[in-house]
Amino acid sequence: MSVLVIVEQRAGGLNRMSLETLAGGAKVADGMGVALEAAVLGHDVAEVAETVAAFGPAKTYTVEHELLREYTPDGFTKALEQLIRAKQPAVVLFPHTYQVRDFAPKLATRFGRALVSDAVDIKMDGGHPRFVRQLFQGKLNADVSSNAGGAEFVSLQAGAFRAAEASGAKGEVEAFRVELEARDIRTKPEAPFREAQRSVDLSSADMIVSVGRGIKEKENLPLVEALADALGAELAASRPICDNGWLPMERQVGSSGQTVAPKVYFAVGISGAIQHLVGMKGAKTVVAINSDENAPIFEVADYGIVGDLFQVVPALTAAIKKAKA
Amino acid sequence: MKIIVSVKQVPARDSNLRVASGGKWLDDSDLSYEINEPDAFALEEALQLKDAQGGEVVVVCAGPERAGSTIREALAKGADRGIHLVLPEDAVLDALSTARLLRHAVKNEAPDLILTGLQSDDLGYGQTGVVLAELLGYAHATIIMQVEVLDGALRVKRELEDGWFQYVTLPMPAVLAIQSGIKKLRYATLMGIKRAKMKPVETILAASLGLELGRAAIERVYLPARSKQSQILTGAPEQVAAQLVEKLKFEARVL
Numbered sequence: 047m048s049v050l051v052i053v054e055q056r057a058g059g060l061n062r063m064s065l066e067t068l069a070g071g072a073k074v075a076d077g078m079g080v081a082l083e084a085a086v087l088g089h090d091v092a093e094v095a096e097t098v099a100a101f102g103p104a105k106t107y108t109v110e111h112e113l114l115r116e117y118t119p120d121g122f123t124k125a126l127e128q129l130i131r132a133k134q135p136a137v138v139l140f141p142h143t144y145q146v147r148d149f150a151p152k153l154a155t156r157f158g159r160a161l162v163s164d165a166v167d168i169k170m171d172g173g174h175p176r177f178v179r180q181l182f183q184g185k186l187n188a189d190v191s192s193n194a195g196g197a198e199f200v201s202l203q204a205g206a207f208r209a210a211e212a213s214g215a216k217g218e219v220e221a222f223r224v225e226l227e228a229r230d231i232r233t234k235p236e237a238p239f240r241e242a243q244r245s246v247d248l249s250s251a252d253m254i255v256s257v258g259r260g261i262k263e264k265e266n267l268p269l270v271e272a273l274a275d276a277l278g279a280e281l282a283a284s285r286p287i288c289d290n291g292w293l294p295m296e297r298q299v300g301s302s303g304q305t306v307a308p309k310v311y312f313a314v315g316i317s318g319a320i321q322h323l324v325g326m327k328g329a330k331t332v333v334a335i336n337s338d339e340n341a342p343i344f345e346v347a348d349y350g351i352v353g354d355l356f357q358v359v360p361a362l363t364a365a366i367k368k369a370k371a
Numbered sequence: 372m373k374i375i376v377s378v379k380q381v382p383a384r385d386s387n388l389r390v391a392s393g394g395k396w397l398d399d400s401d402l403s404y405e406i407n408e409p410d411a412f413a414l415e416e417a418l419q420l421k422d423a424q425g426g427e428v429v430v431v432c433a434g435p436e437r438a439g440s441t442i443r444e445a446l447a448k449g450a451d452r453g454i455h456l457v458l459p460e461d462a463v464l465d466a467l468s469t470a471r472l473l474r475h476a477v478k479n480e481a482p483d484l485i486l487t488g489l490q491s492d493d494l495g496y497g498q499t500g501v502v503l504a505e506l507l508g509y510a511h512a513t514i515i516m517q518v519e520v521l522d523g524a525l526r527v528k529r530e531l532e533d534g535w536f537q538y539v540t541l542p543m544p545a546v547l548a549i550q551s552g553i554k555k556l557r558y559a560t561l562m563g564i565k566r567a568k569m570k571p572v573e574t575i576l577a578a579s580l581g582l583e584l585g586r587a588a589i590e591r592v593y594l595p596a597r598s599k600q601s602q603i604l605t606g607a608p609e610q611v612a613a614q615l616v617e618k619l620k621f622e623a624r625v626l
């Protein structure tokens with residue numbers, strides 16, 4: 047019995063969410079009184095595995111194969127299926143990355159289980175884990191029980207745990223051999239790329255005014271532009287605004303857009319879905335203006351104004367102009 | 372090309388969400404409902420593929436009686452027919468169970484392509500399409516921003532994190548989980564709404580299928596706690612604006 051953390055590496059680098067997941071895994075393993083183990087998949091992962099071994103797991107498996115050089119859902123699922131059948135972990139934990147979203151539900155299905163996806167917390171209760179998930183894009187939380195019987199598959203949201211720190215002790219690294227054949231793999235991935243060079247670099251902006259769907263129509267954008275101008279701030283947006291073509295994609299903040307860390311971030315008419323929050327959590331000061339007092343954005347705001355942005359924003363623009371005059 | 376689109380009916384986005392007295396789900400007495408937003412994009416992609424390639428678009432939905440209106444809406448936009456897997460009013464399923472239901476509805480259809488939304492706005496599993504692909508033995512790809520039909524295969528653009536993308540080629544039949552924003556959405560025309568009334572919708576009672584359906588293992592639903600000490604400013608707009616400017620100047624020192 048163990049808790050097995052599936053670590054994500056890209057070109058030999060570990061991502062932060064994997065370290066957070068190792069921390070979550072340590073909590074569950076401690077609570078259950080079982081060992082924490084980890085696995086790294088890829089082509090040449092011995093070095094990453096050595097790094098992982100310093101972050102808490104008693105054992106780290108390397109799962110290496112030429113056919114795992116590039117991520118494919120078929121390859122990763124088949125390889126992990128073999129590892130999990132051999133090692134019989136009680137809980138399998140993943141970071142909830144875009145890659146994990148793509149294959150973990152498939153893997154869990156092979157074991158007749160439903161993945162507990164995107165958990166924000168794990169509570170231990172008499173040796174049993176209970177998972178916390180968000181519903182309605184973060185407006186509500188739900189405690190989800192672990193429905194005993196076989197391995198539990200769980201993915202953890204970004205920021206659910208503070209990243210594990212390297213401990214003095216180093217765990218064992220062990221190779222696990224998997225059998226894969228070229229015909230198992232149906233998708234052919236091409237090299238990842240970025241769209242044309244970004245002309246705005248929001249990551250270095252000191253002040254950002256970011257607008258969400260609360261603005262209702264493109265015609266209303268000058269309202270927030272005026273606020274940004276008064277502050278000397280960059281204008282940014284949540285995804286739906288860019289999806290609608292109201293502002294260019296390069297102004298999108300969030301998991302699929304830019305990650306920003308300004309001194310002050312104004313979230314105007316933005317609900318605060320996790321995919322948006324991960325892009326702006328690094329802001330020093332967050333101001334939220336939203337008509338819904340329960341909007342999740344208030345959970346991360348330093349200053350909140352519960353109100354109609356169509357009234358609050360012009361008043362704020364005027365007050366800032368006055369203060370600067 | 373035969374395309375199946377899965378659509379879910381969810382509480383409308385601006386709903387006032389209240390936890391039901393049992394504490395396990397919502398009080399649905401004053402909720403209104405709409406199509407799950409990513410599914411509207413999946414439907415749009417399907418309709419545009421049909422416009423370009425010819426063929427048929429079938430929408431499939433698992434939900435209570437009321438979800439029939441979402442199927443009609445999809446038919447009004449141009450889908451050809453619907454399959455409604457009728458669930459009890461209070462059914463809250465896990466992703467594996469929903470996928471099992473959808474599989475039952477589509478297994479005799481032999482589609483070339485199944486499009487799902489990326490994620491449901493209510494339960495937010497982000498899984499149903501991937502599980503369905505596995506149950507059917509189809510290839511799949513997720514977070515799709517573009518679909519190109521090749522001979523017996525698809526070349527799709529996947530979104531990765533931080534503004535990265537990737538093209539992937541996969542054989543048909545396939546399941547694609549469509550990301551919001553893939554295309555501009557159409558509105559239903561009056562003519563479309565009229566025609567929709569004539570289009571066939573097959574209803575299947577989920578309970579009659581003898582499938583193993585698991586309820587989502589939700590023990591308690593509640594408002595999340597605030598992680599940061601937020602100061603909520605109150606008053607007339609001019610007052611809160613003035614307060615905020617003071618705070619930003621002297622407390623946060625960012626102005």
Ligand SMILES: Cc1cc2nc3c(=O)[nH]c(=O)nc-3n(C[C@H](O)[C@H](O)[C@H](O)COP(=O)(O)OP(=O)(O)OC[C@H]3O[C@@H](n4cnc5c(N)ncnc54)[C@H](O)[C@@H]3O)c2cc1C
Binds near residue numbers: 287354
């Ligand atoms: C894989 C994936 C990746 C994603 N990537 C991103 C990303 O990079 N960036 C991103 O932003 N999103 C991303 N999303 C989408 C994300 O989940 C949310 O859907 C999105 O952030 C919501 O945008 P919003 O807050 O503007 O809109 P909504 O959620 O619709 O919120 C609008 C808000 O405006 C408020 N409001 C309405 N009227 C007023 C008014 N008059 N005055 C004041 N407030 C008002 C409402 O109360 C509500 O809180 C992603 C989703 C997925 C599944």
Ligand SMILES: Nc1ncnc2c1ncn2[C@@H]1O[C@H](COP(=O)(O)O)[C@@H](O)[C@H]1O
Binds near residue numbers: 431
């Ligand atoms: N009850 C349902 N009926 C039809 N389609 C569904 C249902 N539940 C989920 N789906 C589809 O699966 C996608 C992902 O949902 P989820 O896994 O719940 O996030 C949705 O966007 C829908 O396309």
